[in-house]
Amino acid sequence: MFIKEAYERRQKQGEGELQILSTEQKIHMIGSIKNNKVNYDKDEQFFSKEDIPQKAMQTKQYIQTFVDPDILGLRKKLWNCSVSVPKNPLSEETHERKLVKIKLGLLDHPIPKEKPNKIYEGTETRDNYQLAKKGQNKWNISTETSSLEFQKYLMNQTKRAKSHCKTKEKEIIKNYLKPIEHQTQLQQNLRSQKVNEKEFRANIRQEYLVKNPAASQQATDAAVFRLAYEAHLSKNQEQIQDKNFTFRPDMSKTLKHELEFKQYHNGVWQKMSDGNEGWSCCMNYTFDSPGCIKVKLDKNRWDYSSFTH
DSSP: OHHHHHHHHHHHHHHHHHHHHHHHHOOOOTTOTTOOOSSOOSSOOOOOTTTSOHHHHHHHHHHHHHHSOOSSOOSOOOOOOOOOOOSOHHHHSOHHHHHHHHHHTSSOOOOOOOOOSOOOOOOOSHHHHHHHHHTSSOOOOOOOOOHHHHHHHHHHHHHHHHHHHHHHHHHHTTTOOOHHHHHHHHHHHHHHHHHHTHHHHHHHHHHHHHHOTTOOHHHHHHHHHHHHHHHHHHHHHHHHOOSSOOSSOOOTTTOOOOEEEEEEOSSOEEEOTTSOEEETTTOOOOTTSOOSEEEEEETTSOOOOOTTO
């Protein structure tokens, strides 16, 4: 009996403690049915959600998410009123659910099998097909080619391109001369020209000395050089001389003048003082007479006036 009474007393004591704890842990929500208070304190403040401005609520929510972001996506998602089915249901699952599936082995992907390291000869051209029809070669459905054949083909193409470039370079550099070779060639040409014109220069020198017997050697050499140059220049000009060859542009084809003359009266047809009708500008009594003002018009002339004038 004693043990039974003690047990009942202890049970009642535990129920009372739990009741006290439950009442202490309750949060007094203003306006709620579960609030134990009827009257409110003077210092107690309450704001409904409708009274709080929208901007303040948004800033509070932004700060809360910024301070404690849901990186792993473990928080419970908000209620969505949409009835559409997601394309990927795995994206809608929580992180904990995914971990459970991984532990169970439902999300483990199978390891892909390695392909055999074999290369089959391909049939890229029609020749293989024709040979296969004749029985000389076996027809293969595969279109793969070996890397060795591709490398050989690439090497042949590069060799052809190099040889083609070399032939083009040889054609371009066929008549090329180095600066030293060009200089030596110029000196040889001048020397051969002097040798060929030795008699011609001697005649010029003799004529000049006859006219100027007191001239020094330097003056005679300079005069011979100048007279020989002028003689060559006049000879070249005679060869080039042509009637149509002038150093002026031929404007006969470009500058054409299509002139047109117009006549009109700038007056009015009216009755004169003597009772007859006539033009007031020129006092002409014929209505169909040519105008007293004559204007020259050039159709090919540039018109500088714009549409704004």
